[in-house]
Amino acid sequence: MANTRTIAFIGAGNMPQSIIGGMVRGGYPASAIFASNPSRPKLDTLEEKHGIQTSQDNIEVASKADVIVLSVKPQLMADVCAHLRENLPNLADKLVITIAAGIRIEKYHQYLGDDVRMIRVMPNTPSLVGEGVSGLAADSQVTENDKDFVTEVFDYVGKTIWVSDEDGIDVLGAVAGSGPAYFFEFMAGLQQVAEELGFSTEDARTMVQQTALGAASMASQSELSLVDLRKQVTSKGGSTAKGVEVYQNAKLDKISADAVKAAVARNQEMAKLF
Ligand SMILES: NC(=O)c1ccc[n+]([C@@H]2O[C@H](COP(=O)([O-])OP(=O)(O)OC[C@H]3O[C@@H](n4cnc5c(N)ncnc54)[C@H](OP(=O)(O)O)[C@@H]3O)[C@@H](O)[C@H]2O)c1
Incomplete structure (x- = not known):
């Protein structure tokens, strides 16, 4: 200290x-x-x-x-x-x-x-x-x-x-403050489909949370951009590429942008209460 x-x-x-x-x-x-x-x-x-x-x-x-x-x-x-x-x-x-x-x-x-x-x-x-x-x-x-x-x-x-x-605090709040809930929402969807496709609740949850932890850990240990990290684990023509394509077609980046902007707007509204 x-x-x-x-x-x-x-x-x-x-x-x-x-x-x-x-x-x-x-x-x-x-x-x-x-x-x-x-x-x-x-x-x-x-x-x-x-x-x-x-x-x-x-x-x-x-x-x-x-x-x-x-x-x-x-x-x-x-x-x-x-x-x-x-x-x-x-x-x-x-x-x-x-x-x-x-x-x-x-x-x-x-x-x-x-x-x-x-x-x-x-x-x-x-x-x-x-x-x-x-x-x-x-x-x-x-x-x-x-x-x-x-x-x-x-x-x-x-x-x-x-x-x-302090506008930066509103943005950080919308990304990092609210972010755990976004990740949980995304993770819950992955767990749900793993269960639908035959895994027990416990195993489905383990595979999702350990994957999230592993991905976050890889990201924090790597100097590569997140896009390059994604490319690194996506072989051309492979199954991951097929899955990623579904997310990209659904415009996951646009969904994230809309979510963050909605949360920023709400942070700004709530600041007016005080
Ligand atoms: N938890 C989070 O993830 C998080 C994230 C970001 C910001 N914050 C902020 O952090 C602050 C505290 O959150 P928290 O999660 O720690 O809330 P919390 O667990 O509800 O704690 C609030 C504490 O304040 C005490 N308190 C009530 N009146 C008081 C008074 N007059 N003087 C001194 N203490 C008093 C309460 O005591 P009693 O139980 O005895 O009533 C309680 O222990 C909040 O302003 C929140 O917005 C929290």
């Missing part, structure tokens, strides 16, 4: 639990991590599993930290921020990160003050198993050192991609 800072997670749900787990496993000192949550059970688990410090009082943990990670549901964010602003006189000295979906940085400046250094992160659900991809956007007050710190934090649960403005 280039720079260890004290960091407090406000809200101890699934996503912060995974990030904290990734940080501690990756060697980040547990003594520098705090979390708060209204009820105790998740805090007890965090203390027992990772040895971090916890409290049911948001202000108690936030006041001890250099970095605050806002990890409550979007609909609670305005109230949680108002409470922090009223009770933390030195809020402007801290870096504030939010992982809530849909709320723009401009809104946080209204909630917390214009002088707060703010980074918005959009992690995706595979972060829960350490294979996530997070989109990150910063306001103009954030320093390079802040960015390096936040990159390292989210690298503990996958990969990180900085975007130059």
